[in-house]
Amino acid sequence: MTDTQDSQRSNRRTVVACAGVVVGMTGLAYASVPLYDLFCKVTGFNGTPIQRADNGSDVIDRTVAVRFDANVVPGLNWSFASEVPEVKVKLGETTTVLYKVTNNGSKATTGIATYNVQPDLAGPYFSKLECFCFTEQTLQPGETLQSAVVFYVDPRLVEDGDIKDISSITLSYTYFPSKGGKPVEETSSTSTATTPIVQ
CATH class of the missing domain: 2.60.370.10 (Ctag/Cox11)
Known part of the structure; x- marks a missing residue:
């Protein structure tokens, strides 16, 4: 019984961690274009005045x-x-x-x-x-x-x-x-x- 509960707890943690990674990566994907644009404007990278x-x-x-x-x-x-x-x-x-x-x-x-x-x-x-x-x-x-x-x-x-x-x-x-x-x-x-x- 204890092994089953520990296994379920471990699975839940894994699912929560994976969901957190997916949410974080999605947020980074949406933020990457404006962040890249800002980086280019500040540094002049890629020919950006x-x-x-x-x-x-x-x-x-x-x-x-x-x-x-x-x-x-x-x-x-x-x-x-x-x-x-x-x-x-x-x-x-x-x-x-x-x-x-x-x-x-x-x-x-x-x-x-x-x-x-x-x-x-x-x-x-x-x-x-x-x-x-x-x-x-x-x-x-x-x-x-x-x-x-x-x-x-x-x-x-x-x-x-x-x-x-x-x-x-x-x-x-x-x-x-x-x-x-x-x-x-x-x-x-x-x-x-x-x-x-x-x-």
Whole structure:
């Protein structure tokens, strides 16, 4: 009788432990995407520019070309472009570039822009002060919206042995259809989003 009770108690503990592991793993699965996104934004990992409140850097006499890549996925009838394809900036210098997006369709549509920086290793040094990314935009037919990105390239880039000699950085934006404040990556069963990067 005692052996049976001990065995049942041990089985219950095992079941409770397994259930706890399942609940914990499920919680981690749901938290992993926002935690990874936060990690990228804070560290610049995977080419994610860092969001900053202000520019406390000194301007140094070293220039780098910043190229602007603007894309719209198939299925979102918008045109999207930067005012200039490229600017040359001094490291530490605050720069503003305007983008224009137009709804070419016959009905109101909603989109949201995502972004990255190439090469990936430049992400920690590309700091955005103002950006339209991850802000849902609804445009009426024929409506045009102008938005700014304000950024600087951190002078500490020259101390990074892996990329101190780079001559250009590409900032790439892609507009996706938006649903509930999130980008919809596939707009149909046959069309998927692609983001061409210019090196």
